[in-house]
Amino acid sequence: MKQYAIVGASAAGLSCAKTLRTLDPDCEITLFTDEPFLPYSRPIISYYLKDKVQADQIYLQPSDFYTKHRIRVRTNTRVAAVQTGTLTTEGGETLKFDKILLATGSVPFVPPMENVGAQENVFTFLTMREAERLKAYAKPNMHAVIIGAGLIGLKAAEGLRPLVESVTVVELADKVLPSILDDEAAKTVRAHLDANGVETLLGDTVVRAEGEKTITAVTLKSGKTLPCDLLVLAVGVRPNTVLAERAGAEVNRGITVNRDTMETTVPGVFAAGDCVRSYDILDGQEKIIALWPNAVREGMTAAYNMAGQEHKDTGSFAVNAIDFFGLRICTCGLIRAEGATVLTREGEGFCKRLLVKDNRLVGFVLLNASERAGIYTALIQNKVDLNTLSGDLLDEPGLMLFSREVRTEKLTGGVRV
Amino acid sequence: MKKVIAREALCLDCKLCEVFCRTAHSKSKDVVRAHLYEDPAPVARITVEGDILDSVAVNCRHCDDPACVNACITGAMHKDPETGIVSCDESRCIGCMTCLAVCPVGCIKPGRTAVKCDLCQETGEPACVKNCPNRALVYVEVGGDAQ
Numbered sequence: 001m002k003q004y005a006i007v008g009a010s011a012a013g014l015s016c017a018k019t020l021r022t023l024d025p026d027c028e029i030t031l032f033t034d035e036p037f038l039p040y041s042r043p044i045i046s047y048y049l050k051d052k053v054q055a056d057q058i059y060l061q062p063s064d065f066y067t068k069h070r071i072r073v074r075t076n077t078r079v080a081a082v083q084t085g086t087l088t089t090e091g092g093e094t095l096k097f098d099k100i101l102l103a104t105g106s107v108p109f110v111p112p113m114e115n116v117g118a119q120e121n122v123f124t125f126l127t128m129r130e131a132e133r134l135k136a137y138a139k140p141n142m143h144a145v146i147i148g149a150g151l152i153g154l155k156a157a158e159g160l161r162p163l164v165e166s167v168t169v170v171e172l173a174d175k176v177l178p179s180i181l182d183d184e185a186a187k188t189v190r191a192h193l194d195a196n197g198v199e200t201l202l203g204d205t206v207v208r209a210e211g212e213k214t215i216t217a218v219t220l221k222s223g224k225t226l227p228c229d230l231l232v233l234a235v236g237v238r239p240n241t242v243l244a245e246r247a248g249a250e251v252n253r254g255i256t257v258n259r260d261t262m263e264t265t266v267p268g269v270f271a272a273g274d275c276v277r278s279y280d281i282l283d284g285q286e287k288i289i290a291l292w293p294n295a296v297r298e299g300m301t302a303a304y305n306m307a308g309q310e311h312k313d314t315g316s317f318a319v320n321a322i323d324f325f326g327l328r329i330c331t332c333g334l335i336r337a338e339g340a341t342v343l344t345r346e347g348e349g350f351c352k353r354l355l356v357k358d359n360r361l362v363g364f365v366l367l368n369a370s371e372r373a374g375i376y377t378a379l380i381q382n383k384v385d386l387n388t389l390s391g392d393l394l395d396e397p398g399l400m401l402f403s404r405e406v407r408t409e410k411l412t413g414g415v416r417v
Numbered sequence: 418m419k420k421v422i423a424r425e426a427l428c429l430d431c432k433l434c435e436v437f438c439r440t441a442h443s444k445s446k447d448v449v450r451a452h453l454y455e456d457p458a459p460v461a462r463i464t465v466e467g468d469i470l471d472s473v474a475v476n477c478r479h480c481d482d483p484a485c486v487n488a489c490i491t492g493a494m495h496k497d498p499e500t501g502i503v504s505c506d507e508s509r510c511i512g513c514m515t516c517l518a519v520c521p522v523g524c525i526k527p528g529r530t531a532v533k534c535d536l537c538q539e540t541g542e543p544a545c546v547k548n549c550p551n552r553a554l555v556y557v558e559v560g561g562d563a564q
Contacts, residue, residue, distance in 0.1 A: 011490075015487070041490050041491045041492065043490045043491075043513070044490070047511050053511065057509065059492070060491070060492040061492055292490050293484070293487055293488040293515070293519060300487075319515075319518050319519060320515070320518070321514045321515040321517065321518040322513060323512065323513060323514070328514060328527070330514065330517070330518045332518065370517045370527055371523075371527065372520075372523030373517050373518045374484070374516075374517060374518055374519050374521055374522070374523050375521070375522075375523045377521070397523065398523060399473065399475055399523070400473075404425065404471070407425070407473065410478075410521065410522055411423055411473065412422050412423075415420075415422055415557070415559045417555050417557055
């Protein structure tokens with residue numbers, strides 16, 4: 001009987017465990033997590049913060065799922081090291097496994113700042129524990145400062161807004177959501193945040209904090225001082241590669257994996273999700289694509305190859321959907337590409353921007369225009385020649401863009417009736 | 418598993434599938450009330466695309482390896498291992514619409530939560546098929562990986 005270990009219990013880890021079970025009904029699967037929870041949705045913690053979701057609704061699967069599928073989840077168990085065939089916990093146990101997956105995700109990146117760190121009112125926003133701590137600490141008269149206007153920082157801002165007096169987000173880049181939005185869309189999102197009571201200060205960052213046990217104010221690079229009762233560090237994340245490094249695996253920002261199989265340079269040790277360097281099929285570059293669907297797919301690919309079944313990964317690309325105070329943002333692919341043209345349509349409360357290069361769709365940004373966005377995503381993923389389509393690409397997309405033959409194939413999967 | 422298959426050549430663009438889908442997923446189950454009076458208004462999970470010259474009804478393909486399930490950040494979107502039906506547990510959906518961003522046929526509707534075809538699990542026969550006057554929609558066994 002094969003024995004599999006999975007380190008990390010989020011998107012990639014759980015998807016690997018589920019896939020392993022379907023591939024091998026007899027194998028033993030152990031999922032290690034240093035958190036006290038069964039696998040839960042990390043993106044949901046901002047909804048927990050603003051009370052849209054309760055603490056018992058964060059889980060990705062009901063608890064009987066793990067007994068039913070015989071997946072042993074070892075909570076509160078930190079893994080100290082892995083090697084080909086063995087795993088050692090911090091508690092000192094050394095266990096034997098046939099194959100091991102590292103799905104260790106990201107850790108918050110904290111830039112050096114003067115007098116920031118040990119105070120009780122400094123938070124990150126990546127785990128349920130931190131969300132619980134933040135929710136318990138936040139009071140209606142407090143001024144919250146968030147460093148970083150990325151997905152995590154802005155979700156923290158949205159979640160905190162109803163709980164505190166003021167929320168100010170400080171971002172070093174010259175726009176909000178710099179990793180997913182172009183300049184124009186970022187302006188719209190910023191105005192929407194402002195209208196909903198979240199102030200954003202761009203091109204600036206925190207350099208120093210006042211207060212020993214508790215931070216009371218922060219000083220910015222520009223010299224400005226903000227009152228601060230609660231500081232959230234959301235500058236960014238970096239891949240959690242500690243175990244891979246200890247194992248002697250190649251790490252270059254993210255863990256290096258075989259693009260087809262997700263195996264690291266240490267035989268029998270695989271890696272998937274935010275901790276690896278993925279291959280972007282759109283620009284051919286290797287990069288960290290810390291997004292959910294990517295992690296799930298890589299976890300599945302790893303599972304096949306851990307079980308010894310041939311299965312090539314289809315490659316990554318960014319696709320993301322998120323909303324802030326009711327504004328829906330949906331993005332995919334590249335934000336900019338050399339020699340690309342941008343097709344734009346704007347109207348009452350919505351905006352669409354499509355990036356086209358060499359007659360292929362390579363990216364999009366949709367604000368309040370998510371309808372059937374998956375059609376665009378498929379055009380990007382399949383690198384469809386736009387000359388083969390009919391109709392205006394900027395209209396709401398649909399299957400009528402395709403020829404009847406292609407459309408019928410998509411709808412029937414080849415079934416003739 | 419059994420799926421709804423559209424026969425484009427027979428579609429009249431009458432949109433009765435939309436009407437009866439909306440009704441089947443309404444509170445009242447009454448065509449007129451569902452259309453005029455219910456709040457929130459029930460949503461059709463099937464859409465007739467195209468025009469009078471060339472039209473086809475599009476709803477969920479209940480894919481073997483569903484992109485929407487793989488992309489769901491809460492576990493609300495799931496594929497039933499027994500029936501193969503892909504459905505959204507609306508009590509667990511937070512409305513991020515990541516599923517809309519990845520569905521290759523564009524069949525998921527935005528709302529307070531994501532809304533999609535559940536093959537009328539409760540009645541056992543999809544209302545769209547039952548009420549298609551031209552048999553442009555049929556409900557047939559197509560194989561796939563459901564047990």
